[in-house]
Amino acid sequence: MTATEFIKKVFFFEVLQGLALTFKHMVSPAVTRQYPTEKREPVPGSRGLHALVRDTETGKEKCVGCGLCAAMCPSQCIHIYTSEGEDHKKVVDRYEIEVLRCVFCALCVEACPFGAVALSEVFEYSGYTREEFYYTKEMLLENWDKNMAGEKGRIYFEKFWRPKTVDFGAPALVKTEERKTV
Amino acid sequence: MNANDIVWILIKTIGVVAVFLIHVMFVQLFERKAIAHMQSRMGPMRVGWHGVLQPIADSIKLFFKEDIIPTNSDKPIFFIAPIIGVIAAVSSLAVIPLWEGFSIANLNVGILYILALSSVGAYAVILGGWASNSKYSFLGGLRSSAQVISYEIAMGLSLVGVMMMSGSTNLSDIVSAQAEGRWFVVPQIMGFAIFFIAALAETNRVPFDLPEAETELVSGFATEYSGMRWALFFMAEYAGMFVMSALAVVCFFGGWSGPGFLPPVIWFLMKVYAFIFLYFWIRATLPRYRYDQLMGLGWKIFIPVALANIVLTGLIKILLK
Amino acid sequence: MVPLSWYIVLSAVMFSIGVFGFLARRNLLIIFISIELMLNSVNISLVAFSHYLQSMRGQILVFFVITVAAAEAAIGLAILIAYYKNNPTIKVDEINLLKG
C-alpha cells in the first residue's frame, strides 16, 4: 500500500466520493412521472386494445369474415363465426377476441387485406373478471368509434399498415426518422 | 420533592414523548423523501402536498393491520420483545439536554445511562428474533447480539476521550465545557469518527444493517412481526437513531450552543437533524458490509484506535497542564 | 427511612434462592445463572452497607465482584462450549467423565 492509498483509506476518500455522487443526484430533478395524473401521450401506431373498423359508407364492419386474422394469430385468440346471407354473401355473425390471451403482435392487422381490424392506442383497461375481456363484435366496433374513427384511423392505416385493397394513392416516401416522429 | 416538582416532571415527560412521537412519524417521511431524491425518484407524493400526510396514513394502516402470531413462537417473549425495545429507546431521551437547564432528568451518569439503555435495547432484537421461531429471525437476532456487544465497547471507549476532556459524564456539563465554539470534534476527531461508525452499527443502520439484511434474511429479526408490534420495532430503531445523533451533537458538536439569532433548541434540533440526514445519506450511498468484515472492523481496528485515542488524550492533557 | 436489616434480609433471601437453583437444577446454564444471582444478592448487601456506613469500600468491592463475575462468565461459558463440542449435553448429572 502506498502512502496515498493509505491516506485515502484513513480519510474515507472513496466513501466521500460516493456521498458526493448521491448528493449530486439529490439536487438534480427526479425523472419519475406521476402516472395517473401525468400521462405520457401514446406514440401513434402503438398497439393497444383491439378495434374493428366501421365502414363509413355502410355503417357496418369492414370485415368480410375471411378468417385470415384468426389463421395468423399466434395465440389463437380470434374467433370468427360466419353464415350465408342473401346473394350467397358471407355474413359475419360473431367476431370475438379474447383480449387477455392476445400478445399484441399485430399479425392480424398485417394479415387483413381490407384493413378491417386495428389496434387502438388505448392501453388502460382493467376489470375484475375475465369475462369483461371477451370482446364481441359490437364492443370492438364501439371501440373503433370511440378511439380511432375519422382522421386518426386513416393515418393509422396510411402510415403504418397500408392494407392491400385500400387505395391510399401513390405511396408517399416517408423517411424512417419522420415515421418515428409522427 | 413536592407535588409541584412532580407535576412539572410529568409535563416535561409527556411533552418530550409527544414531540418525539411526531418526530418518529415524520422522520421516516424525511428518510423516504431524501433517499428517493438521491435515487432520482420522488418518494411519496399522493397523500397531501408532496406526501406530507403519508406518515399519518401509514400509522393508521399499521394500527389496523392484523397482528399475526406464529404458531410455534414463544408467545410471552414474542409479545414483550418490541416493548422492551421501545421502552429502552424512548427512556434514553430523559437525559438529553435540549437547551440550557432543560432535560427531564439531569443525571450525573448521563452518558453511562444512554449506553446502558442502548445495551438493553439489544435484547429486543435478540429475543424478538429468537421467539419468532423462524430461521431468518433467529439469524438476525444472533447477528445483532454479536454486533451490538462488539460495537458497544468501541462506542464506550470513543466517548471516554470526551469524558476526559470535560471531566464529567453529565451531558449538560459536557455541553458547557464546549462553550464559545470549542467543540470537541476538533481535538477528538478520532473519537468522533469511531463514535459515529459505532453508532451506525449500534442502531443497525446501513452499512451495518446485517440483522435485517433484506437480501439474505428477508427482514431479519422482524420477519415474523406485523402490524403494531412491527411498528414498535420501527419506532425503537428511529428512536435509537435520534438518541445517537443527539449524543453525537452533545458530545462533539456543542449541543445547543450556536450564534444568538436563533433560540438554542432550534440549534440543537438542526444539528441533530443534520446527523439524521447523514444517516440517510449514508444509507443511500454505501453497500452492506459482510458479517466477518464487520466483526473484524470492530475488534481489530476500532477498539485499538479508540484505546490509542484515550492514551493520546491523556498524554496531551498532562502535557498541557 | 428504610432500615439496613431490610436490605440484608432481601439479600439473604435472594442468596438462598440462588443456592437452591445451584443445587437443584440439571441445566448447566441455569446453574451459571444461579451463581450470578448469588453474586448479585451479595452486591446488594455490600452497597447497602456502604450506604449506611457512609464508606466507599462496599461499592469498590462491588466493582471487583462485577469484574470477577464477567471473567467467570466468559471462562465458564467457554468451558461449556468446549465440553459441548465433545459431548453434546449440558445436564450436570450426565456429565460424568471423571466417574470411575
Place this chain on the structure above:
Amino acid sequence: MTTPQLFFAYFAVAMTALSLLIVTRKNPVHSVLCMLGLFIHIAGLYLFLNAEFLAAIQIIVYAGAILVLFLFVIMMLNLRKEETVKKYQAQWPVSAGIGIILAAFLVLILGNITVLPALGEYSIEAIKSEGSMMTVGKVLYTEFLLPFEIASIVLLVAIIGAVVLAKKRTE
C-alpha cells in the same frame, strides 16, 4: 409505611419473585429474561442507595455484556429439546430444604442488624456534591490501585482463557 419503605417493599417483592422465576423456569431464555428484569430492579435499588455509577455499571456490564453472552450461548446450543425433560435433579427436595434452612438462618442472624450511626466521610451530601462517579474513582485510584490493576490482569487472563478454550484445535 413511608414512601421510601413502600418503594423498597415493591422492589423486595418484585426481586424475590423474579429470583424464584429464574431458578424455576424450564426454558433458559425465560430465565435470562427474568434475570434482565432482576438486573434492572437491582439497578433501581442502587439508585435508591445513592450509587448511580454502580447502577449504570450494573446494567452495562451485567445486562449488556454478561447476560447477552449467556443468551448467545443458549441460542448457539439451541436446546429446544431440553425443555421436554425434567428440570430438577433427583435430590431437589434436599436442595430446597437447604435453601430454606439457609434463608431462615441468615434472616435470624442478620434480621436485626444495625450499624453505628453515620461514621464515614462519604455521607449522602458528600457524594451528591462530588458526584457518585468522582467519589468511586477517587477511592479506586488511590486506596485500591493495586487491586484495580490485578482486576485488569484477571480480565486479561479470562480473555486469553476464553479464546484458547473456544478455539478449534488445529493440528
